[in-house]
Amino acid sequence: MEPRGMKKWRPFATMPEQYIGLKEIINKQAEVAQPVLTEEQMEQMNFTLIEALHTNKQVYLTYYKKGQCITEKGLIQFVDSLGNLFVFIDEVLELKNKIRLSQLIDVRFV
Known part of the structure; x- marks a missing residue:
């Protein structure tokens, strides 16, 4: 007797549109609103960006893109x-990544 393995689940993969729709719904639920920054936070990020540019230090950048907060x-290289x-x-x-300063959430030195 042989096990059926993945053959058992093949009938459920006959509607790819359903999986696309479910993926879109899950992604919409995972979206977050863009955080609002204070003047003090924006000023601190500005100083950190300028210092990182002139000293060539690595930084952690957190920015908002398509409903997600991404940290890299x-x-x-340029401001x-x-x-x-x-x-x-x-x-x-x-x-090279170009990002708007309005999308920037946080900048920290490594």
């Missing part, structure tokens, strides 16, 4: 306060 480790954006290179894939 990287180096600040444009007039253009409301900054560029950082993440540690994992070494890619």
Whole structure:
């Protein structure tokens, strides 16, 4: 006698639209609202960004994107306060990421 293994569950995988819909519902439930920062917090982040840029130190960046708060480790490469954006290179894939300063939640040194 042989075990059926995964054959047993194949009939439930016949409706891929159902799985797509369920995934969208789960993702919507996991979304969080963007935190509102005080002037003091924004000023402290500004000083940390400038210091990290000039000293070339690694930082933990927490930013808001599509309903999620994402934390990454990287180096600040460029800050444009007039253009409301900054560029950082993440540690994992070494890619340049452009993020708006309004999406930034927290900056801390490693």
